[in-house]
Amino acid sequence: MRSSKQWLPGLLVLMALIVAGCTSSNNSTSTNNNQTAAPKLQQIYRLGIVANDINSFDPGIASDKNSVEAVMMVFTGLVQLNDQLQVTPQLSTSYDLSPDNLTYTFHLAHNLKFSDGTPLNAQDVVYSLDRALSPTVAQQNSVTATYLGLIKDSAQRLGGQKKTLIGDSIKLLDPSTVSLTLSHPSPYFLKALTYPTSFIVEKSVIDKWGAKWTDHLSDRGGQGGAGPFVVKNYDHSTGIQFVANRNYSGPKPRLQEVDMNFYKTVNASYTAYQDSQLDQSSIPPAYDAQVEAKNNEFHRFNELSIDYIAMNYLYKPFDNINIRQAFALAINKDALTKALYNGLNPATCHIIPQGMAGYNPKLTCPDGAPTKGDSAKAQALFQAGLQQEKLTLATLPPIKITYESNSPLLDQEITVMRQEWLQVLGVTVTTQVIGFDALLQQLTTTVCTQSNLSKCQNKGLQMWAFAWGADYPDPQDWTSLQFGKGAPNNIWNYGQNLCTCAPDQQAVQQEMTTADSDFGSDRISLYQDAEQKLVNDVAWIPMFQRTGTYALKSYVTGVVDNSSTEIPPNDWSKIYITVH
Amino acid sequence: MVQFLVKRLIGLLFVVIGVTFITFIVGYKAPGDPIYSMLGFHFTPQAYRTLRHAYGFDLPWYKQYLRYLYNLFTLNFGLSYEYKNRAVVDILAGGIPVSLELGMWALLAQLLIGIPLGAIAALKANTWIDTLSTGSMLVLYIVPVFIVATYLQFVIVQGGQLTGIFWPATNWGTPWSYTWSNLQYKLVPILVYAATGAAYYARMTRTSMLEVLRQDYVRTARAKGLRENTVISRHALRNALLPLVTVGGVSVGFLVTGAFFIEDIFNIPGIANITLSSITYRDYPVIQATTVLLALAVVVGNVLSDILYTVVDPRIKVG
Numbered sequence: 001m002r003s004s005k006q007w008l009p010g011l012l013v014l015m016a017l018i019v020a021g022c023t024s025s026n027n028s029t030s031t032n033n034n035q036t037a038a039p040k041l042q043q044i045y046r047l048g049i050v051a052n053d054i055n056s057f058d059p060g061i062a063s064d065k066n067s068v069e070a071v072m073m074v075f076t077g078l079v080q081l082n083d084q085l086q087v088t089p090q091l092s093t094s095y096d097l098s099p100d101n102l103t104y105t106f107h108l109a110h111n112l113k114f115s116d117g118t119p120l121n122a123q124d125v126v127y128s129l130d131r132a133l134s135p136t137v138a139q140q141n142s143v144t145a146t147y148l149g150l151i152k153d154s155a156q157r158l159g160g161q162k163k164t165l166i167g168d169s170i171k172l173l174d175p176s177t178v179s180l181t182l183s184h185p186s187p188y189f190l191k192a193l194t195y196p197t198s199f200i201v202e203k204s205v206i207d208k209w210g211a212k213w214t215d216h217l218s219d220r221g222g223q224g225g226a227g228p229f230v231v232k233n234y235d236h237s238t239g240i241q242f243v244a245n246r247n248y249s250g251p252k253p254r255l256q257e258v259d260m261n262f263y264k265t266v267n268a269s270y271t272a273y274q275d276s277q278l279d280q281s282s283i284p285p286a287y288d289a290q291v292e293a294k295n296n297e298f299h300r301f302n303e304l305s306i307d308y309i310a311m312n313y314l315y316k317p318f319d320n321i322n323i324r325q326a327f328a329l330a331i332n333k334d335a336l337t338k339a340l341y342n343g344l345n346p347a348t349c350h351i352i353p354q355g356m357a358g359y360n361p362k363l364t365c366p367d368g369a370p371t372k373g374d375s376a377k378a379q380a381l382f383q384a385g386l387q388q389e390k391l392t393l394a395t396l397p398p399i400k401i402t403y404e405s406n407s408p409l410l411d412q413e414i415t416v417m418r419q420e421w422l423q424v425l426g427v428t429v430t431t432q433v434i435g436f437d438a439l440l441q442q443l444t445t446t447v448c449t450q451s452n453l454s455k456c457q458n459k460g461l462q463m464w465a466f467a468w469g470a471d472y473p474d475p476q477d478w479t480s481l482q483f484g485k486g487a488p489n490n491i492w493n494y495g496q497n498l499c500t501c502a503p504d505q506q507a508v509q510q511e512m513t514t515a516d517s518d519f520g521s522d523r524i525s526l527y528q529d530a531e532q533k534l535v536n537d538v539a540w541i542p543m544f545q546r547t548g549t550y551a552l553k554s555y556v557t558g559v560v561d562n563s564s565t566e567i568p569p570n571d572w573s574k575i576y577i578t579v580h
Numbered sequence: 581m582v583q584f585l586v587k588r589l590i591g592l593l594f595v596v597i598g599v600t601f602i603t604f605i606v607g608y609k610a611p612g613d614p615i616y617s618m619l620g621f622h623f624t625p626q627a628y629r630t631l632r633h634a635y636g637f638d639l640p641w642y643k644q645y646l647r648y649l650y651n652l653f654t655l656n657f658g659l660s661y662e663y664k665n666r667a668v669v670d671i672l673a674g675g676i677p678v679s680l681e682l683g684m685w686a687l688l689a690q691l692l693i694g695i696p697l698g699a700i701a702a703l704k705a706n707t708w709i710d711t712l713s714t715g716s717m718l719v720l721y722i723v724p725v726f727i728v729a730t731y732l733q734f735v736i737v738q739g740g741q742l743t744g745i746f747w748p749a750t751n752w753g754t755p756w757s758y759t760w761s762n763l764q765y766k767l768v769p770i771l772v773y774a775a776t777g778a779a780y781y782a783r784m785t786r787t788s789m790l791e792v793l794r795q796d797y798v799r800t801a802r803a804k805g806l807r808e809n810t811v812i813s814r815h816a817l818r819n820a821l822l823p824l825v826t827v828g829g830v831s832v833g834f835l836v837t838g839a840f841f842i843e844d845i846f847n848i849p850g851i852a853n854i855t856l857s858s859i860t861y862r863d864y865p866v867i868q869a870t871t872v873l874l875a876l877a878v879v880v881g882n883v884l885s886d887i888l889y890t891v892v893d894p895r896i897k898v899g
Contacts, residue, residue, distance in 0.1 A: 052849075052857040053671075056664040139630045140664050211665045236666070237674040237849030238751070261751075264857060268750050268847040274737045275749040437613045437862075 035557050035578040043256040043577050045556060048269035048281035051262055053236045057214035059199035060137040068196055069566060070260060073242050074217060075199040075225035076569050078106050078125065079190055083562045083571055085357065085473040087190045090569065091200060091226065091249065101185035101519055108176040113247040114202045115230040116223035121175045126166045128200045133157040133165060146471050147195040152183045185517040188474035195472060200226055228253050228569045238262060251573035279553045288344060288549055296554040301561040302355040303548045304470035306348065309541040313497035314448055315462040316397045321501050322385030324538035325366045329378035330424035331417055333371045337544055340409055345544035347371040351478050351531050353545045355563035358475030360528040366538055375424045382425050393426050402432040403465035404439055410465060447491045453498055473564065475527040480512040483539055494539050501537065508533045555580035588883050599875040600652060604645050607864040614661050614862050657869040662861040668869045671854060677755045679839060679850035682773065689774035690781055698785025699817060705790060713782065721779035726841040729772045733845065736768065750847040769846045773838060777831055784827060788820040825889045
């Protein structure tokens with residue numbers, strides 16, 4: 001008699017085949033680069049954001065990194081940056097520039113909609129831009145002038161002297177055409193326009209909810225913006241959940257949900273990442289090496305941010321170029337970054353950082369020295385400077401460096417530099433450690449606004465440590481904005497001082513001004529030439545370019561590292577979770 | 581009792597006013613300018629003047645304080661400096677339920693773990709049970725709570741990586757919800773938070789019980805032929821708990837301070853975490869509001885323990 005179990009193996013095989021067939025038809029089996037996408041229910045991307053909450057969800061107000069990241073999920077604008085930091089059309093399909101380079105005319109794409117299905121047209125664009133320039137909105141962030149200040153009469157609008165710029169420099173030509181008129185030709189205007197300040201917002205939502213409108217972004221299945229996602233839920237304590245915007249005009253995201261989870265500290269965020277509660281997290285510096293060992297989870301990118309030491313040209317002895325160069329060459333930046341940052345933040349002499357348009361790989365440090373400095377040259381330059389000023393080490397004016405408190409790494413950095421200045425040059429540099437807002441306050445008294453420059457001599461700060469991060473990916477942000485004639489950031493008084501080198505500096509400023517309105521191919525080379533001269537003049541002592549690191553689970557595919565740290569809206573269609 | 585309550589409430593009012601004045605003056609006199617912090621790199625004199633007026637910083641200090649006091653009593657704590665257009669009361673409303681839940685369960689755990697352990701240790705005094713109990717409570721009492729928390733997180737994470745079994749090491753889940761996934765979030769922070777307090781209650785209970793067990797009325801109860809369980813529960817334990825009632829009020833203060841570590845390490849979005857970040861960002865309206873709240877919690881805790889004491893011990897009269 002046959003065993004009743006003989007048919008069982010065959011049945012099991014048959015069942016397995018049936019199950020496999022059913023499974024493969026229900027799951028997502030789209031593949032990309034041999035990476036099988038996980039089922040739809042697993043297409044949830046969980047990010048750790050180190051913050052208690054974002055500061056604002058309002059594109060007209062958001063100015064910090066975390067708020068901008070959230071805003072870019074839900075809102076978008078006429079143009080955007082791609083992952084190469086190039087300007088690409090977004091809500092507009094094209095733009096024209098008038099012959100005098102003053103007026104941009106944007107042509108909107110057809111059938112644009114806000115996330116709730118409400119049609120989006122040129123009326124919404126002009127409303128959003130004018131709203132961003134209104135004093136009520138602009139006073140809450142103070143960045144509007146940076147990004148929209150090129151629009152003609154924007155200063156009057158910001159100051160409240162003009163009630164609106166619609167019909168003035170912001171024109172609605174027809175339901176799908178908008179023109180913006182600038183105060184002067186600016187090749188970098190489109191890059192500035194990619195910042196969230198210019199994003200389009202839904203007027204009806206703002207009219208209904210007033211100042212609290214961003215608390216209602218999840219109403220009606222998502223409203224308020226035209227970005228790739230909508231807000232599903234926003235808990236100010238725990239985080240934001242986004243789901244794909246079905247009315248998005250660009251390629252739809254593949255992810256079903258993106259969760260931005262708030263973590264108070266980077267340690268807590270990374271613990272959650274290790275515990276598989278997150279798919280992406282910042283890395284505490286102590287864990288960088290550990291995560292880097294897991295190569296497929298470690299990501300590093302150049303931030304568009306430079307730490308520098310500044311010296312006031314109107315404060316002795318820093319009106320002497322040789323002495324400035326001596327201070328720069330006395331520092332071994334390579335050793336510093338190795339000791340403090342495990343080499344993570346590369347030493348630099350650049351003012352325009354790597355990854356930024358206009359970056360010059362051939363730029364040389366002052367006097368051709370390497371980033372590790374040159375003690376012998378520093379000493380020679382210092383002696384030459386002392387002779388020129390008829391000074392000795394004993395009669396050298398006291399030198400004090402000011403920097404922000406609550407920054408242990410910066411404190412160590414300054415301590416090492418002071419030791420090097422003492423060892424190499426024999427100069428004792430004292431310190432003034434103050435809070436960030438006190439530092440800002442003192443900086444406003446450092447820039448000379450007097451026509452008689454001698455009244456500003458030895459006033460304000462003498463030497464200080466600071467940093468600059470890109471407003472937009474254009475070399476103008478690093479050159480003219482920092483060192484140009486009358487530039488608001490020209491706190492070090494470049495070109496407006498009593499140095500014999502001032503006329504040469506003014507020539508550099510003129511070169512930058514020419515580049516600012518040059519729409520031709522010479523523009524970048526003009527900025528690069530100006531940058532080399534600025535470096536030779538030691539306009540700054542650039543120290544390091546910051547490097548960002550983060551951990552990303554290997555099953556998340558499609559994320560492209562770029563220096564802006566933001567994911568372009570259309571790139572969300574390339575990001576998904578693979579089977580794991 | 582009513583007279584007593586009224587007196588304590590009036591005292592509470594003065595304490596609150598005192599706390600508000602101190603926090604206001606500290607914030608007012610603290611170095612730095614919050615408007616500069618807000619504006620950051622993009623400071624302009626015009627923006628500075630506008631914001632300064634919007635926040636009322638151009639008023640004399642006493643007018644600022646009076647306005648603050650008035651707003652306080654109408655539960656208007658003002659707007660956050662850090663989070664644009666967010667009322668402080670909205671920020672606190674997110675954190676209070678979480679901290680209340682955490683504190684409540686931690687207090688309960690302290691009592692439910694500490695008191696029985698202490699009682700058992702007393703009843704089994706000078707045995708290995710007593711030694712084990714006392715020793716472990718001593719360790720929990722000595723080791724700082726942030727060490728225990730960090731170590732347990734490490735164990736959870738490493739255990740998860742080794743076994744593939746997921747257990748959350750951070751966050752709190754949904755407040756006041758007790759599904760299994762939410763319980764997983766809450767269990768470890770509550771137990772860690774309760775550890776030091778449980779150890780303290782255990783030691784206090786042991787000491788108090790030993791004292792009570794030596795009393796004549798306990799000997800009399802035994803002599804009357806009552807069962808040992810009845811002697812312990814009705815006579816000994818009840819009297820042994822009296823000192824713990826006064827300790828209970830003080831322990832609210834410890835709960836408040838301990839919360840700073842627990843909420844920070846486990847990323848729990850409670851009041852303590854809000855306070856810590858508001859200090860970092862010099863968000864004075866939030867700092868002032870949370871300081872007043874925390875001071876209130878301590879004071880109310882003390883008042884409650886005074887009242888409870890009179891309820892538990894009829895020999896004590898209020899007023």
